[in-house]
Amino acid sequence: xxxxxxxxxxxxxxxxxxxxxxxxxxxxxxxxxxxxxxxxxxxxxxxxxxxxxxxxxxxxxxxxxxxxxxxxxxxxxxxxxxxxxxxxxxxxxxxxxxxxxxxxxxxxxxxxxxxxxxxxxxxxxxxxxxxxxxxxxxxxxxxxxxxxxxxxxxxxxxxxxxxxxxxxxxxxxxxxxxxxxxxxxxxxxxxxxxxxxxxxxxxxxxxxxxxxxxxxxxxxxxxxxxxxxxxxxxxxxxxxxxxxxxxxxxxxxxxxxxxxxxxxxxxxxxxxxxxxxxxxxxxxxxxxxxxxxxxxxxxxxxxxxxxxxxxxxxxxxxxxxxxxxxxxxxxxxxxxxxxxxxxxxxxxxxxxxxxxxxxxxxxxxxxxxxxxxxxxxxxxxxxxxxxxxxxxxxxxxxxxxxxxxxxxxxxxxxxxxxxxxxxxxxxxxxxxxxxxxxxxxxxxxxxxxxxxxxxxxxxxxxxxxxxxxxxxxxxxxxxxxxxxxxxxxxxxxxxxxxxxxxxxxxxxxxxxxxxxxxxxxxxxxxxxxxxxxxxxxxxxxxxxxxxxxxxxxxxxxxxxxxx
Amino acid sequence: xxxxxxxxxxxxxxxxxxxxxxxxxxxxxxxxxxxxxxxxxxxxxxxxxxxxxxxxxxxxxxxxxxxxxxxxxxxxxxxxxxxxxxxxxxxxxxxxxxxxxxxxxxxxxxxxxxxxxxxxxxxxxxxxxxxxxxxxxxxxxxxxxxxxxxxxxxxxxxxxxxxxxxxxx
Numbered sequence: 001x002x003x004x005x006x007x008x009x010x011x012x013x014x015x016x017x018x019x020x021x022x023x024x025x026x027x028x029x030x031x032x033x034x035x036x037x038x039x040x041x042x043x044x045x046x047x048x049x050x051x052x053x054x055x056x057x058x059x060x061x062x063x064x065x066x067x068x069x070x071x072x073x074x075x076x077x078x079x080x081x082x083x084x085x086x087x088x089x090x091x092x093x094x095x096x097x098x099x100x101x102x103x104x105x106x107x108x109x110x111x112x113x114x115x116x117x118x119x120x121x122x123x124x125x126x127x128x129x130x131x132x133x134x135x136x137x138x139x140x141x142x143x144x145x146x147x148x149x150x151x152x153x154x155x156x157x158x159x160x161x162x163x164x165x166x167x168x169x170x171x172x173x174x175x176x177x178x179x180x181x182x183x184x185x186x187x188x189x190x191x192x193x194x195x196x197x198x199x200x201x202x203x204x205x206x207x208x209x210x211x212x213x214x215x216x217x218x219x220x221x222x223x224x225x226x227x228x229x230x231x232x233x234x235x236x237x238x239x240x241x242x243x244x245x246x247x248x249x250x251x252x253x254x255x256x257x258x259x260x261x262x263x264x265x266x267x268x269x270x271x272x273x274x275x276x277x278x279x280x281x282x283x284x285x286x287x288x289x290x291x292x293x294x295x296x297x298x299x300x301x302x303x304x305x306x307x308x309x310x311x312x313x314x315x316x317x318x319x320x321x322x323x324x325x326x327x328x329x330x331x332x333x334x335x336x337x338x339x340x341x342x343x344x345x346x347x348x349x350x351x352x353x354x355x356x357x358x359x360x361x362x363x364x365x366x367x368x369x370x371x372x373x374x375x376x377x378x379x380x381x382x383x384x385x386x387x388x389x390x391x392x393x394x395x396x397x398x399x400x401x402x403x404x405x406x407x408x409x410x411x412x413x414x415x416x417x418x419x420x421x422x423x424x425x426x427x428x429x430x431x432x433x434x435x436x437x438x439x440x441x442x443x444x445x446x447x448x449x450x451x452x453x454x455x456x457x458x459x460x461x462x463x464x465x466x467x468x469x470x471x472x473x474x475x476x477x478x479x480x481x482x483x484x485x486x487x488x489x490x491x492x493x494x495x496x497x498x499x500x501x502x503x504x505x506x507x508x509x510x511x512x513x514x515x516x517x518x519x520x521x522x523x524x525x526x527x528x529x530x531x532x533x534x535x536x537x538x539x540x541x542x543x544x545x546x547x548x549x550x551x552x553x554x555x556x557x558x559x560x561x562x563x
Numbered sequence: 564x565x566x567x568x569x570x571x572x573x574x575x576x577x578x579x580x581x582x583x584x585x586x587x588x589x590x591x592x593x594x595x596x597x598x599x600x601x602x603x604x605x606x607x608x609x610x611x612x613x614x615x616x617x618x619x620x621x622x623x624x625x626x627x628x629x630x631x632x633x634x635x636x637x638x639x640x641x642x643x644x645x646x647x648x649x650x651x652x653x654x655x656x657x658x659x660x661x662x663x664x665x666x667x668x669x670x671x672x673x674x675x676x677x678x679x680x681x682x683x684x685x686x687x688x689x690x691x692x693x694x695x696x697x698x699x700x701x702x703x704x705x706x707x708x709x710x711x712x713x714x715x716x717x718x719x720x721x722x723x724x725x726x727x728x729x730x731x732x
């Protein structure tokens with residue numbers, strides 16, 4: 001570009017003399033930092049651009065029509081010099097005029113996301129402005145060490161540093177193989193960087209904990225030493241190492257050593273359970289739009305193996321902590337005396353081993369006279385959230401997963417656990433329905449979550465749930481005239497088409513005696529009125545399991561009486 | 564640094580020996596190096612430089628053939644252990660290793676070798692196909708061999724080396 005200025009911009013000494021300019025031309029280069037980019041200017045005091053000639057040339061090269069050129073401003077015309085193959089030099093000289101000048105400059109600058117522009121004043125000079133973005137990210141990093149090796153942790157995610165030593169105020173505690181730090185009444189999961197980097201298998205217990213925050217999640221990284229902070233230039237990882245998610249890049253420190261930059265997101269993923277908000281958003285989006293959004297109170301707990309599980313609190317009778325020593329074992333089954341009765345205990349999953357002593361957290365579910373304890377690793381939280389359940393690959397005991405409190409959580413399927421406590425819970429303990437009596441109950445509900453939650457309850461009442469996601473599906477089933485034990489509809493959500501289904505059932509003679517139950521999450525008087533108007537006998541709160549089972553039982557009894 | 568220009572000696576096929584400097588005719592120049600006792604070569608056009616590799620930063624969880632990262636005049640270069648890549652026993656203690664700076668697919672790499680040898684000028688026509696019983700792993704990474712008087716020189720395919728699955732993280 002400087003060559004270009006010398007050849008195109010600066011006049012010959014004779015011309016300059018005639019114009020009253022100093023014989024020696026001047027090309028000034030300036031570079032400045034301008035809001036995230038570097039601005040470079042090449043300023044000459046030559047003759048400026050010959051707009052008339054550029055216009056002629058543009059016309060000759062068919063870059064624009066005469067009419068177009070007529071409408072263009074001088075600045076627009078000037079930009080033709082960036083056009084491939086464009087040169088106004090009369091002859092090819094050793095310095096320029098080969099037609100591969102400014103377009104190459106522009107192409108290269110464009111390629112790195114920069115800008116180039118031209119400004120001139122006839123007879124006074126030309127200024128080329130180049131703006132190049134600062135593509136090299138410079139971040140402030142905390143340099144830490146583990147054994148011989150150093151790593152950089154971006155300062156932006158570092159909340160605080162805590163010195164830990166066994167026996168001191170801050171000490172790393174091991175809970176069931178997982179390291180935690182008690183920090184201001186909070187339990188912080190801790191990951192040893194040495195273990196993470198596979199430089200050591202030993203669980204370190206002294207050093208520094210770098211308290212790191214990603215989104216809402218905090219965790220601690222246990223390092224051997226904290227050296228200093230340094231402004232580092234983030235260099236991308238080699239293509240061969242891109243797959244290592246623990247590192248976001250590398251850098252060269254002041255002393256010339258190459259260090260790896262830890263990617264806190266990668267670390268968080270590696271720790272597990274800590275999920276990125278971003279990922280959660282994606283999951284939430286992937287969930288789709290049509291699902292009804294229900295705010296629910298959800299109990300979140302840890303099953304075995306650190307997995308987060310959840311169950312609607314409305315299904316839970318109590319939360320208890322019992323002494324594992326009080327558990328009685330009979331033929332491999334765990335039982336505990338609870339409120340004067342023997343209560344079976346079922347572990348939340350296979351990875352959860354019920355110990356022989358120490359406290360054991362339990363979630364108690366009861367159904368009439370039967371009570372079971374679900375042994376869990378720990379109770380995590382009770383959340384009031386909109387639950388979007390994702391029905392993924394079916395695992396026994398899991399309805400699907402949902403994002404609760406920013407973490408991926410599995411919703412448990414109680415119908416998987418109840419038979420483990422009482423093999424006959426779902427089937428035999430109720431009087432077998434009389435021969436000929438139908439056991440099918442039609443559930444009209446648009447929310448997959450509610451469907452998944454109610455289906456086991458319907459099964460628990462000894463019925464076979466038939467699911468209709470909307471009124472059309474329900475009406476189609478009703479129209480077959482096949483007998484039903486009950487019709488359960490959502491009376492609130494318009495989308496569920498519950499009342500439409502009720503009206504349709506009324507129109508089918510076979511269903512004259514059909515037991516119909518309305519469901520509402522928060523029954524509004526208007527809703528109740530509409531439901532009763534439609535002839536619904538009961539409107540039950542969606543999460544009132546007892547009432548629903550009682551009503552369904554009533555339906556069966558009525559049916560048996562009728563039969 | 565020990566690159567010495569190897570003048571054609573009588574034990575090498577005489578081809579274009581009289582050609583003026585710079586004009587190689589059908590001759591190719593190879594940078595040679597040793598891994599254990601075996602002599603290997605890479606075309607000199609592909610070799611940027613040869614330097615002593617010190618201060619290699621190990622990358623946890625990287626493939627074994629990935630020795631780590633090193634600082635080459637302000638650029639971070641990925642160091643590859645050719646011994647591991649060519650499945651030669653790693654009896655070398657890793658210290659004082661020499662590195663050959665190369666570029667593949669617009670990325671810079673340093674190939675760690677035991678010893679740098681001479682630059683040899685050899686006729687293109689002298690390259691012989693790999694012996695059929697050459698280790699399959701080597702065969703895939705080798706262009707061919709030169710029979711020198713005392714030893715066999717294996718010419719490596721740089722891009723195949725870099726693309727080796729042993730480097731896939």
